[in-house]
Every structure is written in C-alpha cells, then in structure tokens.
Amino acid sequence: MLNARISGLASYLPDDILDNEMLSKMVDTNDEWITTRVGIKERHILHMPGKGSSYLGIKAVEKLFKEYNVNPDDIELLICATSNPDYRFPSTGSIICEGAGLKNAYSYDMEAACAGFIVALQEARAYICSGIYKKVVIVCAEKMSSMVNYQDRSTCPLFGDGAAAVLVEPTEEQGVGIIDGVFHVDGIGREHLLMKAGGSAYPACQETLDAGEHLLFQDGRAVYKHAVTNMLTSSLDIMKRNNLTADDVAYLIPHQANLRIIEAVADRAKFPMEKVLVNIEHTGNTSAASIPICLDEYKSKLKKGDKLVLTAFGAGFTWGAMYLVWDL
Numbered sequence: 001m002l003n004a005r006i007s008g009l010a011s012y013l014p015d016d017i018l019d020n021e022m023l024s025k026m027v028d029t030n031d032e033w034i035t036t037r038v039g040i041k042e043r044h045i046l047h048m049p050g051k052g053s054s055y056l057g058i059k060a061v062e063k064l065f066k067e068y069n070v071n072p073d074d075i076e077l078l079i080c081a082t083s084n085p086d087y088r089f090p091s092t093g094s095i096i097c098e099g100a101g102l103k104n105a106y107s108y109d110m111e112a113a114c115a116g117f118i119v120a121l122q123e124a125r126a127y128i129c130s131g132i133y134k135k136v137v138i139v140c141a142e143k144m145s146s147m148v149n150y151q152d153r154s155t156c157p158l159f160g161d162g163a164a165a166v167l168v169e170p171t172e173e174q175g176v177g178i179i180d181g182v183f184h185v186d187g188i189g190r191e192h193l194l195m196k197a198g199g200s201a202y203p204a205c206q207e208t209l210d211a212g213e214h215l216l217f218q219d220g221r222a223v224y225k226h227a228v229t230n231m232l233t234s235s236l237d238i239m240k241r242n243n244l245t246a247d248d249v250a251y252l253i254p255h256q257a258n259l260r261i262i263e264a265v266a267d268r269a270k271f272p273m274e275k276v277l278v279n280i281e282h283t284g285n286t287s288a289a290s291i292p293i294c295l296d297e298y299k300s301k302l303k304k305g306d307k308l309v310l311t312a313f314g315a316g317f318t319w320g321a322m323y324l325v326w327d328l
C-alpha cells in the first residue's frame, strides 16, 4: 500500500515589513494592544503594483525546486490553495505553473480559506495513495494585504502576506507520512467572516466599492470562539482515533491566527508551549500559507519519525486536523 509523504518544503515572505509602530500611524492602535491581544509584532507585505499571490507562489515553488533539486518537468499536478487569487479566472495555479516553468503539470485552485493547506494536503494524499499521481506540489499563496481594510483597526493588524510550497510523493514505507485527517465545514461562518462583494452574489459596482465590501469583514469575537473550540476538538479527535496522547506527539502546529487562540488550544489539549510551533510574531496570519510557512521555519528541528498534529480553522467555517509522521 502506498502512503503519501511530504518530501520537500519551502516558503517565501516578501521583504517589506509592516510593524506595529507603522500600523499605529495608520489606525488608532498601538504595539501593546496588538502584542497582548494577538501576539503579532510585524507582518510582511508585497508592495509591487500588478503583482498578486502568484508572485509569492512562484517564489516559493522556485525555492522548493532549488532546495530539493526537483525538475519542474516531473511535476504532474500543482494544487494552489488561496483566498486571494490573482483574478477570478484564470486560476492562480495556472499562472504559477507558467511562472515557475511547470510544463507537464495540470493545476487548479482550491478555496478553503485558512484551512487551505490541510485540505490541499488531504487532496494530494488521495491522488498519491490512489496511484493517480506520483509528484504533486501544493502551493499556498496569500497576498492578504489585497483584501485587508487598512482603516479597520480590528482586522488590519492580524494579516500578512506569504507563500509556501510543499512536494508530496509516495512512499512504500508504512507508518510514515500523512496518516490521517478530519475535516468539517459549517456554513454559519459566512455571517462572521467574509468578503461580501466581488463574487457572483454581489458583483462589483460603485455602491459595493463605496461601502468597502470588497474587503475582509470579520466579527472577531465570534470567530475567536469557534476557532478555539473547533481546532481543539478536531485535534483531540485525530489524536483519539490514532491512540495518541499529547506526550506521544512531538509538535502541535496550529494555524497562526492569534497567539491567544493557539495558547488556548494548546492548554486545553495539554500541550506545553515548547511543543507548539509558533511564528505568528513576525508573519501575522497568512491564511492558507500559515502552517507550511511555520513548518518550513522549524523544519531543521523536526526529526524523521516525529509525530505531528496540524490543525487549522478558517472562513466557511472550515476546519480540521491532520496527523503526520515526519519523513523528510
């Protein structure tokens, strides 16, 4: 039986930094509020007119290929997880394939908001385990700054831009790689977290533009509560059905949305913070890209055989958890 494993991992953050000091000159906020409520000090922002998420994605894919000596011609499928596509169509994946020189791959975009990475990983796993493909790239590319309302102090400190690319390949070794995943969706999330206009329900018009409805709206308190409860229960579910306790798991890697959410989930799941991978302080919430950027940052710390639990929560609401045995 084939298993799917992560066989390469790279990430890219744009150079420009927007720190709390700079933000406090744009809206009525301050470093102390942002640090204590959210745990973010700075976020990276792509300031290149005409460049969208694909620019970030291409950079991450190019780094992946270079670092792991991958021939782009060998890639059969590229799955692009993004909530910030360059255009409504064509797909951002098709633009990334062209930009990163993937000549033999087919590609599509998928939208699962901040849960995009784990959902894409489940898809890649299904393709690999069924034998349909042998080399799949997942690229999570999010130019969040394109949808953030920089006049709304309750949301603009939270988000940053970034991308990560992951190679998924088969292994015949048993008990390693991507072992299990649990996923959920609940449409009640729409009222709490959405971009109201610009889609087919409310196409762009002067009125929607004037109302700022092409930007991200969030009811932070409601999202916070659902995020804690659902990342916690899905992490506990995946551990229970794989007979794992927190002691067995080397690291919990949660979606990086808010340090307080991460700490609440870790505490209730009985993970000491030294077993929780966190990089939100210098990235902000990069949506689908947050988990793979964090994994990439800590990859030198991870050992073959380490048991990892990944958990994410985002718009929809869409959430879940995955169990991996590291094999890189």
Ligand SMILES: CC(C)(COP(=O)(O)OP(=O)(O)OC[C@H]1O[C@@H](n2cnc3c(N)ncnc32)[C@H](O)[C@@H]1OP(=O)(O)O)[C@@H](O)C(=O)NCCC(=O)NCCS
Binding pocket: 028, 029, 030, 033, 034, 037, 038, 114, 153, 154, 155, 157, 218, 219, 220, 221, 223, 224, 227, 257, 258, 261, 285, 313, 314, 315
């Ligand atoms: C957004 C979030 C940080 C707000 O934190 P909170 O503790 O819930 O804060 P509240 O919204 O209750 O606001 C508390 C006060 O701070 C104020 N405030 C909000 N943003 C502020 C800012 N950037 N700076 C200073 N004060 C701010 C509010 O106006 C409010 O003031 P009031 O009490 O006088 O009305 C928090 O709700 C959150 O992280 N939610 C989840 C977000 C998330 O993870 N989203 C992505 C999921 S994928």
